[in-house]
Amino acid sequence: MNIKAEVGKIGVEARKAAGILANISSTVKNRALLKMADDFVKEAKGIIKENVRDLAYAKEQGLSGAMIDRLTLTEASIKGMAEGLEQIAALPDPVGEVTGMRRRPNGLLVGKRRIPLGVIGIIYESRPNVTADAAALCLKSGNAVILRGGSEAIHSNLAIARILQRVLRETDIPETAIQIISTTDRDAIAEMLKLEDHIDLIIPRGGEGLIRAVVDMSRIPVLKHYKGVCHVFVDESADIEMAVAISLNAKAQRPGVCNSMETLLVHSGIAGEFLPVVAGRLREAGVVLKGCEKTRAILADIEEAIEADWYEEYLDLILAIRVVENIEEAMAHIEKYGSLHTESIVTSDYRNSQRFLNEVNSSTVVVNASTRFSDGFELGLGAEMGISTTKLHAFGPMGLEELTTTKFIIYGDGQIRT
Numbered sequence: 001m002n003i004k005a006e007v008g009k010i011g012v013e014a015r016k017a018a019g020i021l022a023n024i025s026s027t028v029k030n031r032a033l034l035k036m037a038d039d040f041v042k043e044a045k046g047i048i049k050e051n052v053r054d055l056a057y058a059k060e061q062g063l064s065g066a067m068i069d070r071l072t073l074t075e076a077s078i079k080g081m082a083e084g085l086e087q088i089a090a091l092p093d094p095v096g097e098v099t100g101m102r103r104r105p106n107g108l109l110v111g112k113r114r115i116p117l118g119v120i121g122i123i124y125e126s127r128p129n130v131t132a133d134a135a136a137l138c139l140k141s142g143n144a145v146i147l148r149g150g151s152e153a154i155h156s157n158l159a160i161a162r163i164l165q166r167v168l169r170e171t172d173i174p175e176t177a178i179q180i181i182s183t184t185d186r187d188a189i190a191e192m193l194k195l196e197d198h199i200d201l202i203i204p205r206g207g208e209g210l211i212r213a214v215v216d217m218s219r220i221p222v223l224k225h226y227k228g229v230c231h232v233f234v235d236e237s238a239d240i241e242m243a244v245a246i247s248l249n250a251k252a253q254r255p256g257v258c259n260s261m262e263t264l265l266v267h268s269g270i271a272g273e274f275l276p277v278v279a280g281r282l283r284e285a286g287v288v289l290k291g292c293e294k295t296r297a298i299l300a301d302i303e304e305a306i307e308a309d310w311y312e313e314y315l316d317l318i319l320a321i322r323v324v325e326n327i328e329e330a331m332a333h334i335e336k337y338g339s340l341h342t343e344s345i346v347t348s349d350y351r352n353s354q355r356f357l358n359e360v361n362s363s364t365v366v367v368n369a370s371t372r373f374s375d376g377f378e379l380g381l382g383a384e385m386g387i388s389t390t391k392l393h394a395f396g397p398m399g400l401e402e403l404t405t406t407k408f409i410i411y412g413d414g415q416i417r418t
């Protein structure tokens with residue numbers, strides 16, 4: 001295979017498809033999404049059969065438990081993928097929305113119309129559900145998409161893509177609106193990242209190493225999310241039962257994902273009462289605890305947390321704990337060690353909750369709930385394209401609106417500029 005020629009052809013076809021897709025009605029797009037969802041459920045066994053091949057390869061290669069968890073598909077997770085597509089179909093179509101119409105002194109009527117970005121390239125690891133989620137979000141927002149998954153999920157991704165493309169054909173949408181790079185050769189990524197004439201935005205989803213490599217190589221704008229070092233701060237006024245439940249969920253419900261808690265910050269005024277209780281629950285869930293000197297004065301048998309731990313995205317059943325004197329110290333810790341992903345405060349103090357919301361500079365800030373809600377599905381976006389921890393052009397979980405931009409539209413009745 002001539003990888004350069006093959007990837008270049010995919011780019012050309014995607015650009016052609018994007019021009020057609022931008023003008024396809026919501027009714028047609030929604031019909032396709034619902035058919036895709038229905039076919040996923042009907043063909044779940046076939047998808048799982050291909051996923052088993054990937055899992056066997058992943059285990060042979062010694063992939064971590066967290067990576068295998070992300071890779072695994074079940075009938076329940078495939079049903080969840082289908083529900084995500086159904087939710088996307090039910091959401092308002094952002095394309096064509098007109099906002100901000102205003103009359104200028106010269107009589108011109110000026111406003112903005114929402115339009116697709118064009119062609120989006122997705123480079124991702126492990127999670128085959130991204131194939132469905134990304135394709136569906138791009139389809140609904142009028143964007144063509146080029147998908148390049150990891151070698152560890154190739155059979156799962158191709159099985160999902162075959163269903164997606166078949167439905168496009170059946171609903172008279174260009175099949176090339178959703179394309180997948182079928183080779184696992186890494187040179188395909190390098191060639192993809194040179195297609196600045198055909199691809200408008202690159203979204204990498206995976207580990208920090210992958211994302212930094214994509215940023216270094218790309219000629220195309222990249223939407224970045226290096227890692228998720230997420231915090232829960234248990235304030236002095238927190239309800240202990242609530243704080244324990246939130247901490248346990250944020251760390252142990254699914255530790256291998258980017259919105260799981262990596263560091264627990266605890267106000268010194270509640271630490272003596274709270275830490276023994278939460279430590280017991282976390283240990284029952286298999287979590288290994290590391291702590292600062294003040295934490296270890298209360299939990300004497302836990303490991304010592306070193307400076308590197310505060311920066312660490314464990315993606316595992318490991319948790320760093322730090323006792324702080326006040327909310328200022330908690331926010332200073334988050335500012336220094338956080339990754340602009342998701343932070344939560346557990347508090348009964350309204351003033352502190354508002355300070356946390358206003359002063360913590362992360363893409364999602366939560367009061368009295370788990371960091372695990374930083375997710376497009378949970379936030380009502382249907383599925384999500386990813387989570388951006390940079391502010392251009394989106395910040396936080398990306399749904400349909402974040403996959404569009406706007407152009408100015410002007411109505412006149414003969415005006416000329418003097």
